[in-house]
Amino acid sequence: MSTSESASERAYAAIREGILNGTHAADTMLGxxxxxxxxxxxxxxVRAALARLQDEGWITVYPKRGALVRGxxxxxxxxxxxxxxxxxxxxVQRATPRRRLAVADRLAADIDHQKQALADGDLRRFAExxxxxHRSFVEAGDNLVMLELHDRLADRQRFLLFAYGxxxxxxxxxxxxxxxxxxxxxxxxxxxxxxxxxxxxxxxTYGYGLRRLCP
Numbered sequence: 600m601s602t603s604e605s606a607s608e609r610a611y612a613a614i615r616e617g618i619l620n621g622t623h624a625a626d627t628m629l630g631x632x633x634x635x636x637x638x639x640x641x642x643x644x645v646r647a648a649l650a651r652l653q654d655e656g657w658i659t660v661y662p663k664r665g666a667l668v669r670g671x672x673x674x675x676x677x678x679x680x681x682x683x684x685x686x687x688x689x690x691v692q693r694a695t696p697r698r699r700l701a702v703a704d705r706l707a708a709d710i711d712h713q714k715q716a717l718a719d720g721d722l723r724r725f726a727e728x729x730x731x732x733h734r735s736f737v738e739a740g741d742n743l744v745m746l747e748l749h750d751r752l753a754d755r756q757r758f759l760l761f762a763y764g765x766x767x768x769x770x771x772x773x774x775x776x777x778x779x780x781x782x783x784x785x786x787x788x789x790x791x792x793x794x795x796x797x798x799x800x801x802x803x804t805y806g807y808g809l810r811r812l813c814p
Contacts, residue, residue, distance in 0.1 A: 606640045606641070606643075606644035607643075607644040607647040607648055607651075609638065609640065609644070610634070610638055610640055610644045610645050610647070610648035611647075611648035611651055611652065613638055614629070614634060614638075614645075614648055614649070614652060615648075615652060615657065615754075618652070618657050618658070618668055618758070619754055619757045619758050619761060620723065620757075620761050621761040621762060621764070623668050624668065625668050625669060625670030625671075625762075626667065626668065626670065627667070627668045628664070628665045628666070628667050628668075629649070629658070629665050629666045629667075629668065630665040631645050631646060631649070631665065631666075634649075649666045652666070653666070656669065657669060671755070671758065671759065671762075676759065676805050677805070679752060679755050679756075679759070679805070680801045680802070680804075680805045682748075682752060683733070683749075683752065683756075683801060684794070684797060684798055684801055686737050686745050686748060686749045686752075687733055687736040687737055687749070687797055688736075688793070688794040688797055688798075689740060689742075689745065690736045690737040690738065690739050690740030690742065690745060691736050691739055691740065691785065691790055691793050691794070692740075692790040692791075692793075692794065693739075693740040693741075693742070694739035694740055694741070696788045698739050698741075699739060699785045699786075699788055699790075700785070700786060700788070702735050702736070702738070702739045702785055703782050703783075703785035703786040705735070706732060706735055706778075706781075706782050706785070707782055709728060709731070709732055710732075710775065710778050710779060710782065712724075712728055713725060713728050713729065713732070713775060713778065714775055716728060717767075717768065717771040717774070717775070718771075720768060722760070722761065722764045722767070722768065725760070725767070726756075726757050726760040726761060727757075729756075729760060730753050730756050730757060730760075732778065733749075733756070734746075734749060734750070734753070736781075736797075737749040739785075759804075759805065763804070770803075773803070774804075777796070777799070777800040777803065778800075780796050780800075781793060781796055781797060781800065784796055
């Protein structure tokens with residue numbers, strides 16, 4: 600990898616992370632010069648990074664003005680919830696009883712880590728634990744294409760978790776209870792029940808503070 604490619608990758612990773620964790624909030628205008636100075640690179644790799652982020656839908660570039668960070672519309676949030684319900688629900692329903700039990704055993708321990716992250720107010724750690732927690736439901740179905748699709752949605756999950764940060768921390772007990780209910784349905788080998796609990800959980804997660812994310 601050349602020096603310019605390396606600088607572009609570093610700029611892309613840093614700006615993208617700033618968007619996902621809320622440092623660069625929706626409707627913020629990012630300037631090439633300011634980003635370049637902050638990241639310690641020239642404008643050229645920053646420009647390449649911004650073009651890539653625009654292709655991915657995170658920003659809109661306005662020549663000579665900068666790049667506007669996009670939010671997620673109400674429809675985009677609802678579409679994400681629908682896609683996750685299909686992928687995670689199908690993964691669990693197609694899993695064997697033995698595999699469901701194995702996933703339940705593993706996730707029960709993971710919930711303890713989630714509790715600690717919320718108690719510490721560590722939203723970054725909680726977001727990563729939550730993304731991995733829900734990924735496990737797709738993994739259970741042993742379908743690599745479905746897992747790939749779910750992974751492509753992971754950054755949108757992170758974006759919303761950070762955007763809903765205050766709300767998540769405020770209702771942390773309810774979030775944990777919903778996660779525990781999902782694990783209980785796995786342990787009971789109740790595929791249809793799992794889907795209904797997941798539907799309600801996603802509705803609660805994406806229903807709170809929805810208007811705050813609309814562009």
